[in-house]
Structure formats: C-alpha cells, structure tokens
Amino acid sequence: ITKTEIYTEYTYQLRPELKGKRPLLIPTSHEFCIEMVNLTRNKALTYEAIDKLSNDFGMNAWEFKGGFTGVKGSTEVKPWCNHVWQGETKIRKVKA
Numbered sequence: 001i002t003k004t005e006i007y008t009e010y011t012y013q014l015r016p017e018l019k020g021k022r023p024l025l026i027p028t029s030h031e032f033c034i035e036m037v038n039l040t041r042n043k044a045l046t047y048e049a050i051d052k053l054s055n056d057f058g059m060n061a062w063e064f065k066g067g068f069t070g071v072k073g074s075t076e077v078k079p080w081c082n083h084v085w086q087g088e089t090k091i092r093k094v095k096a
Contacts, residue, residue, distance in 0.1 A: 001096040006089060009044030012036035012065075013086040022082075030066035032056045033083050050085060 012033070014024050025037055032055040039045070053061035057068075066081030 002093040003096040005092050005094045007046075007092070008087045008089045009046060010050060010085040010087050011040040011044050012083050015082055015084050018082055026082075030056055030081055032061070033066040033081055036061075036066070036083070044088065 014022070025034055029037075047062070051060070051062045055061050055064055055067050057064070059067065062085065064080070065083050065085070069078045069081050070076070071078060
C-alpha cells in the first residue's frame, strides 16, 4: 500500500528581480552563496536542512541567506544578499 506525499525542496537561486541582469555568482559573492549554489546544483535541500545552516555571519541561512550586500557605486547596504531559496513542490509515492 502506498500513499501520495507532497513535499518541497529548495535550490539557491538569483533573486527574481536580478535574473537576466547579472550572473548567478559574481567575483564578490559571499563564500556561503558560492557554497550553496554549488551544493544545490545537483541536490535540492529540505526546509529542515536549510534551517540548520548558518551563513558566514553566524545568522540563520533560511532567513538571512548569504547576508548583507553593498550597492555598487553607493555607500548603501541592503540587509540581504542577491540570492533566495527557490522552492519546488513535488509529489511522490511512499509506502503507507
């Protein structure tokens, strides 16, 4: 006997407003962002796995992702990086 299970997995992607305007990673990308992009290229992560991670600043990776980002040509600093956790909801059959 099987049942249908709905679940969501996440990959580390460029913020939607930046897609097409810059590459996924740039030379000044946070080390955490580089690691997460490389990690999720071949394997998506669960919310629980992401929630256990900390970024380079010791902050929760689910909430803060890679950390702060400076605005080019300005002294402004945005309280987020250039990436987001992009979810994909899937369905699978599992033993009941």
